[in-house]
Amino acid sequence: MEIRRLQANELKQAIQLSDQTFRKEEHTSMGEAFPQVFSKQLSQSFGAFDGERLISFIGVVPSKMQVGEAELNTFSIGSVCTHTDYRKQGISTAILKEVYDFIDQAKSSLLFVSGDRGLYKRNHCYHFGRVNKYKIDKVSIESKYEGSIREGSSADVFLIDDLIQAKEVKYKSSIWEWSMLFDASGYASIFMMKQTLYVAENDGVVEGYVVLGVDENSAAKRAIVTDWGGNTASLRAIFMELLKKKVVSEIEIAVPWQDSLNDELNDLPFELEQNGGTINIVxxxxxxxxxxxxxxxxxxxxxxxxxxxxxxxxxxxxxxxxxxxxxxxxxxxxxxxxxxxxxxxxxxxxxxxxxxxxxxxxxxx
Structure with a gap:
């Protein structure tokens, strides 16, 4: 068995193994939903090979994270999977050790993990942080916003980027990267949803934006907010408009404790939860x-x-x-x-x- 980073011509095997592990027939492929995990340009994901056959895989993605005036070097791992014929042999643990060595060499300070199973707990990955999780329905929200709400378009790309860059705590991204992740609908695709964009506009100025995952094939039309930014009153107005016009029936959003959107939604019920997944201090x-x-x-x-x-x-x-x-x-x-x-x-x-x-x-x- 050989453990190493994947080469470009081996990524197809990684996508096939990931699809076999995590996807049903009605899902989009992991390769489409998570292009950064299977990127031949990044080429930072690891696998274990039996001859030329990929038998286990860990997707590795680098990110710059802004926290106020600070900039953190971080990595995330996901799509961790092993072929059924090779499970319970410690292969994922062996790959994770190589990943830890690699991200340390890359001068990373934090590793974010999408899961919390024993593999991660044994290797110093822990739950962390706090978010307020809201479920907003049509009878529980009001807004006095004076602007208008509309579906976003590609012409809004610079205005939305201005709102993204104004955030004090965020994953740093370029216009191209954000647009790629919007189209991919990675997290939303887990629930067989596709992302859509809505903006709040006042006197020709985009004051807020919301990205939602929506299942158009479901009569329930539950929506999950996957990204947002801008004036908090305008964000609340977007939620109200979508519920009022029955574009969606329920909106779910997990807001980190420091986000001022919590002040805008403080009259609504919420549940305290920890941030998604686990974290390792590299x-x-x-x-x-x-x-x-x-x-x-x-x-x-x-x-x-x-x-x-x-x-x-x-x-x-x-x-x-x-x-x-x-x-x-x-x-x-x-x-x-x-x-x-x-x-x-x-x-x-x-x-x-x-x-x-x-x-x-x-x-x-």
Whole structure:
């Protein structure tokens, strides 16, 4: 058995194995839904081979993530699958080790994983963050927005990109990349939905946009929001218009805790959930270094005193001012990204938790 990155001419095997594992006949192919996973240009996905036959696969996708003034090097993995004849032999674990080595060499600080099964938990991947999950129906929403709502078009591409770039916490993307992911409908395709775009416009200015996955073949017409941006009042107006005109019957959206859209929707019921999938801290020292511009803006003195050191047993030691604490990998994820008792964080609550974008939706891997 040989474990290595796939070559361009081997990606067809990866798509076939992924389709066999994750897709039914009515689904679109994984190759169409997740082009970044099977990209011959990126060429960063790994597989295990028995001779020339691909028997196990892990899709690997790099992303730049913006958190305030900071820019993080991150990777995501998905489409993790093994042929039925080769399962329960530790092959995925062996590939994951190679992936970990590769993303460390690439100077990544975080790895996002779409799943939470034992393979990931054994390798220091943990649940993280917080989102407010809303289910909005036609009787529970009102809006006083004065603009108009319409379906988006390709002519809106620059205006939408302006709204995307204005976000303080986001996956960084070009116009081309965003358009590719919009067309692919990756996350929405899991539910056999296709993405569609709506915008709110006022005096010729696009003030907000919403991307929804909608199952046009279903009488229920449930919609999942996969991306959004702009003025929060305009976003609420889009939701109301779609429900009022019965374009959809129910809208589901998971809003990260830091997003101001929560203030706009604060009269609606929601459920608290953690962000999608799990997270692995590739290198704690590197992560804090990449986060420094964001942390310094939050609390300059405390951030500059913050030092973190990797130890031999996967734990880390964190120093700040006159304090020193030792954390396990799971405790570090909780410390950095989860909400804790103020008494536990002390003065560190001025820096943490670190906000992250939603890991489900347009950029789901």
């Amino acid at each position: 290198d704690a020292e590197r992560l804090i270094e990449q986060l420094k511009p964001y942390l310094v803006k939050k609390n300059p003195g405390l951030a500059k005193s913050l030092k973190i050191y990797n130890t031999d047993n996967s734990n880390v030691t964190l120093n700040y001012n006159e304090s020193k604490i030792t954390l396990s990998p799971e405790e570090l994820v909780k410390f950095l990204f989860d909400f804790q008792d103020d008494a536990e964080l002390g003065e560190m609550q001025s820096l943490f938790p670190v906000p992250l974008p939603s890991t489900i939706g347009m950029f789901y891997v």
